[in-house]
Amino acid sequence: MPVSSRYLNAWEGFWRDAPAEAGAVIWDAEPALTASVHLALLDPYLADPALPVVDVGCGNGTQTRFLAERFGRVLGVDLSTAAVGLARTQHPDGRAEFAQLDATDGPGVRELHARLGDANVYVRGLIHQSEPADRQPVADAIATLVGDRGRAFVVELSASAKAVLAGLAQSPQGPPPKLRPVFEHGLAPAEVVDSAFGELFRTAGLTVLASGELPLFLTEFAPDGSRIDLPSHWLVVGADGAAPQR
Template sequence: MSVSESYRRNWESFWRGTSDAPGEAIWDADPALSAARDVDRLAPHADLSLPIVDLGCGNGTQTRYLATRCGRALGVDLSQAAVAHARRADPAGTAEFRQLSLTDPAAVRALREDLGDVNVYMRAVIHQSDAPDRRLVAEAVAALIGRRGRGFVTELTEESKATLARLAESPGGPPRKLRRVFDHGLKPADAGNAEVPDLLAQAGLRILAEGPTALAQTEQWADGSRVELPARWFVVAGAAAG
């Protein structure tokens, strides 16, 4: 099974039309506001000497940070244009980047065979995936972490819809970065609050820790404060984890 062509086209179109400027995508926050605190939450439960795979890496901002904290960092994304962005932004080769669909079990298995057990970082992928694909995304996490790895999964909650609606109603309409999300047919906050933990359980993953958080965005409110979207994070292990 693979993602729909329309979904793939939407993401290719988004990334082809995105400049290389940091923060051009609305979710492309500084790692100090995202991956840094996420790794701190993962660290008590994980062996950070294992490779870490950033699922849905986009332009690789968080992946490059993960490479400074973990044994090896690889970012994968459905969009070839996103992978090209990530490679251009990393001329020193701090991290590695590959095109991969999380809904392609054979490709996920091949990656697992190549790397062995890994830790996984997945920031806001399930909530914007097409509904039929979400279980496959969760199963990709389980397949990659194996016995020794751990996964860090963070997803927008239903409450973030109200925040996005309020942002869209800003004077003058949605700010430019949010408007680009809508224009390219992307669907933020599309998964329900109970759906994410249910999907993780169905994939055979055990939740070791969880809590509320907020995903920093690169847009601001009219008063200059940063837009943050309500979310929840989970640290997960496989059913056979040691």
């Protein structure tokens, strides 16, 4: 079942209003702090690095473009057509492909898998701000895209990040400028209980091959000039626990 119109409209509004400048969106941190770190964790578990890569929830494509410099074929998909349009505008060289996809749309996800075959999948900060009914379908979509040979790296905010965000929002100066649009558009980050994170993928039929915690860096800074980061946890998942074949 597709996402609710409220959720779709929230994301369309957010990306339609998002500035085009690099780093203007609060989670649009440079790949050296994000995808590069995540690839180092994923790499030992890749069974086939030659598989296409799908960046699910790609937003404006910053991480997708980085992945395209390291893999042969990379496709960024996002629920929001505004996000996909922004990604194509910001990364016009064609190294990465971009397409609209609702990850809760089972037939659409299966059609993508039929076209690409098994894929390695990258997901950063998608499930924690999905509506409750959509979280298992998103995990199921990742399982469909991974298939038998792919692996997925999934990083999400820990539940404790919600208190950090609330503290930022309730500061005497009000929310930091880059955080304000998140709340103004009705998005609700850090909504997944930590214990439910791995279970979503086990229910989808995937095996958790590795897990850990690390800070998720933002593009916003505290009054003292330090970069704001949020607690997050990550998983590498695949169809089975077999050792990578290189």
